[in-house]
Amino acid sequence: MTRQDPIKHFFIWPALLIVLVISIFPLIYSLTTSFMSLRLVPPIPARFVGFGNYTELLQNPRFWHVAWTTTIIAVISVALQYVIGFSVALALNRRVPGEGLFRVSFLLPMLVAPVAVALIARQLLNPTMGPLNEVMTFFGLPNLPFLTETRWAIGAIISVEVWQWTPFVILMLLAGLQTLPDDVYEAAALENASPWQQFTGITFPMMLPISAAVVFIRLIESYKIIDTVFVMTGGGPGISTETLTLFAYQEGFKKFNLGYTSALSFLFLIVITVIGLVYLAILKPYLEKHR
């Protein structure tokens, strides 16, 4: 139960003010620019074009291609992160031998700068000087152009994302698993419930709220992917691995087409909001059932 107390204003206003200040300007600025034709290079005076930028974008096949690529990367990598992360968190929670060592080292990737990860991945996947292709040769497999062929490039980006962000899933799910009460499992053991029954009947349902939060955070964050792609493939070959943020970067800071970029970011925002709402709508009945 929540209660009333005047001190609540003292608690919430610092955060509220900071976020208001720093979120309202970009919002006002980019929403107003998205209805204008505004370029910095060459400098053209701002001109009101209404929904011109939006219709132009929606008719641009590149936009749809980029949105699709981003969706593929985000959905597949988050699915893999969740499955692997949950398994590892379960193992760590059950005190697998060497758990202390695992716990520290499994969290490492999350803490590594994405720029640095992408640079290391470039080295590992290098067709002539990299170790991965040498291993492939050793096993008699053909050498693969990991970063210059669309499918492999997307696969490489997904692997880097999984490598980097599964630790986040592990950290959050492990924290959740440790709050589960022991007595439920003791009761289940008395009833001779198999480990699988315990998982589907107790662990998974009780972990559903935190799972939903973790997957949601990762999904939203994955849609914003830029640094990894930027360093690893630069969006290539062609535009085949270009993501939404990278597309916005190209339009905004290579061509300085601010109106178009702002419209793109608002479409991006709408796409993310729709995905978030659909996600929550699908999950809501399950979350309420287990409350």
Added chain:
Amino acid sequence: MSIRDLKGPGRWWALAGCLIWLAFTLFPLYWAVITSFKSPLGVVGGPTYIPFVDFDPSLTAWSELLSGARGQFYATFIASTIIGLSASLLATFIGAMAAYALVRFTFEVKLLSAVIFVVIAFGGFLFGRHMLGLGQAISLIYAFVAALALAIGSSRIRLPGPILGNDDIVFWFVSQRMFPPIVAAFALYLMYTEMGKMGFKLVDTYTGLTFAYVAFSLPIVIWLMRDFFAALPVEVEEAAMVDNVPTWRIFFGIVLPMSKPGLIATFMITLAFVWNEFLFALFLTNSKWQTLPILVAGQNSQRGDEWWAISAAALVAIIPMIVMAGILSRLMRSGLLLGAIK
């Protein structure tokens, strides 16, 4: 021996899985470490794996790096440390307070007041900018103050329409994270430049970058801390309230110590985010307060295939986080154990 410990063959399957994941996790880091000790010739000659057996380690990359031949390394490192620590401490603290308030107290915001805020902020900005011909920053500040004052004032009087509760406020905070950062970064740069013209230098300053990082970490802090606070037993606080302990002492003396694992996890996540952040640092700094990711990325464009130098630079950005993870995970385990005993 707890009821949840694995027994029998399951234990060894779990161990095998963990070992495979460990190899996958550690190999890229191992590769970066050995590459930083390779000589230029050792890199070009194809992949090698074990120092002294495969290749002769050399200190070329590290001596170049530490002697300052590759840019102002120490200054960047110190700037990154100061900004990272202070921004994540501030964000965790302010965010924890807000999250606690959102879990324990009742908030009611009239939808109409929120609408008034947005309309006045937008309208005031456009009015000041195009009708009065004011600068962007000035019209924004006026619009913001006017909108805030009107919104607070309007919430005092009786207004029709739906009322937003705590969950809606949390949703608003979290939804700030959805906004594509690229536009926010560029708009912030424009705002900071405008402020600079008015005498408040924010581009390439400690204040500017820290403020941006605190603001962009707050949503995630509030989201995470809210879950941790909601899981705390409310009875302890109720007992304290019966004894007339003031709310701020309940928060600092009881709630914060009880939620130490959550605070540490949140702090860790925020620090990692701030330390590794690329886009904002790129736009909001240019020399004095540049952070490590910018320096590392710069190595790539300047040095191309000089893997030994790139690996060394990347490691300097990586190692402090690894050391911190070691210390914090130790703290966290003791904290978690304490929580389990109580």
